[in-house]
Amino acid sequence: xxxxxxxxxxxxxxxxxxxxxxxxxxxxxxxxxxxxxxxxxxxxxxxxxxxxxxxxxxxxxxxxxxxxxxxxxxxxxxxxxxxxxxxxxxxxxxxxxxxxxxxxxxxxxxxxxxxxxxxxxxxxxxxxxxxxxxxxxxxxxxxxxxxxxxxxxxxxxxxxxxxxxxxxxxxxxxxxxxxxxxxxxxxxxxxxxxxxxxxxxxxxxxxxxxxxxxxxxxxxxxxxxxxxxxxxxxxxxxxxxxxxxxxxxxxxxxxxxxxxxxxxxxxxxxxxxxxxxxxxxx
Numbered sequence: 001x002x003x004x005x006x007x008x009x010x011x012x013x014x015x016x017x018x019x020x021x022x023x024x025x026x027x028x029x030x031x032x033x034x035x036x037x038x039x040x041x042x043x044x045x046x047x048x049x050x051x052x053x054x055x056x057x058x059x060x061x062x063x064x065x066x067x068x069x070x071x072x073x074x075x076x077x078x079x080x081x082x083x084x085x086x087x088x089x090x091x092x093x094x095x096x097x098x099x100x101x102x103x104x105x106x107x108x109x110x111x112x113x114x115x116x117x118x119x120x121x122x123x124x125x126x127x128x129x130x131x132x133x134x135x136x137x138x139x140x141x142x143x144x145x146x147x148x149x150x151x152x153x154x155x156x157x158x159x160x161x162x163x164x165x166x167x168x169x170x171x172x173x174x175x176x177x178x179x180x181x182x183x184x185x186x187x188x189x190x191x192x193x194x195x196x197x198x199x200x201x202x203x204x205x206x207x208x209x210x211x212x213x214x215x216x217x218x219x220x221x222x223x224x225x226x227x228x229x230x231x232x233x234x235x236x237x238x239x240x241x242x243x244x245x246x247x248x249x250x251x252x253x254x255x256x257x258x259x260x261x262x263x264x265x266x267x268x269x270x271x272x273x274x275x276x277x278x279x280x281x282x
Contacts, residue, residue, distance in 0.1 A: 039076045039153045052078045052147055055102045073157055080153035084146040092138040092146070098154050104144025109137050166191055168241075169267065172221055176246055186278050193273040194221070197266045205258040206245065215253055217271045219245040225264030230257045237261065249274055 044052075056074060060067045069077070081100065086092055092099065092106065099106075101122055108120040121141065169191045173179045179187060197220065199205060205227065206216035220227075220243060227238045232255055238244060247254045249271050 039080050039156045040150060041079045042082050044078075044081075048083065049078055051102060052081050052100070055100050055147060059100070076153070076157045077149060080149050080157070081147035082149075084148050086140040086144050086146065088140055088142050090140045092140065093148075098149045098151070099138070100147040100149070102145040102147060104146075105141040106144060106146075107139050107141045109139050111137065169194060169221070172241060172243060176243060178246055178249060182278075189277045190269070190274065193277060194267040194269055197268040199260045199264050199266070201260055201262050201264075203260045205260060206256075207258075208254050208256045216245055216248045219243060219249055219269045220258070221267040221269070223265045223267060225266075226261040227264060228259045228261050230259075231255065 053074070056066060056069075056077065060069075077100075084092075084099075086104075104123075106122045107118050108122070110117045110119050119136070166188075170187050173182075173187055173190055179190065182190070205220065206218075208215050222238055222240050222242050224240055227242075227244065229236045229238055229244050244258055245256075247256070249269070251271070
């Protein structure tokens with residue numbers, strides 16, 4: 001006599017009692033030599049490219065990772081994406097690790113000896129997701145249109161972005177007098193200490209006054225947007241790639257004010273982090 005698996009949806013309380021395999025890295029398995037990784041290029045019509053971009057834009061509001069894609073990364077995702085149509089009940093192939101849903105709904109299913117548990121549902125606002133978790137499968141709840149990105153291309157996009165970002169940041173740091181004589185290893189450690197920092201237009205990032213104790217303790221590098229820097233009677237409009245606030249790293253008091261002219265995305269380097277990594281710069 002055959003036994004058919006029973007399909008059920010677990011409650012929050014029940015799901016918390018079940019073992020869940022969690023991913024330890026957003027990029028999946030360990031990446032090998034980045035020179036061996038290339039982004040595939042699948043030919044598409046203009047309309048297909050528009051549809052992929054619309055799907056990516058839908059995800060940006062809900063997904064921090066995709067929201068920080070550069071223009072080049074987004075273009076590479078569009079290049080690598082392959083259209084896939086699945087019908088309700090069909091299991092999604094797992095040879096590709098990441099999927100973007102244009103239309104429809106998918107379910108992440110955990111199979112045990114006796115049951116199938118619906119662990120999560122994804123709709124057209126969902127981002128890229130892995131289908132290679134042990135004991136898990138991805139299944140279409142309704143007729144769906146997906147864009148699949150093979151793992152090799154996605155890793156290449158991530159590796160290229162990380163390498164380019166590190167190179168650009170280290171180049172900026174090397175141009176600052178405080179770091180000009182640093183070794184490559186020390187400069188790499190400083191680059192690792194940079195943290196993202198977003199501010200809205202009109203925000204005062206800091207306002208240093210020589211006569212009081214309120215002084216910034218961080219240096220900033222602008223990655224997007226514009227900042228007005230006022231120092232005494234001097235005013236400068238800073239843009240992407242510019243830096244300011246470096247006096248804070250050597251505890252030098254200054255009369256200086258920085259205000260975001262537009263919404264800005266920056267990298268912040270705190271004095272405490274620098275001193276922990278390479279000692280005092282004074």
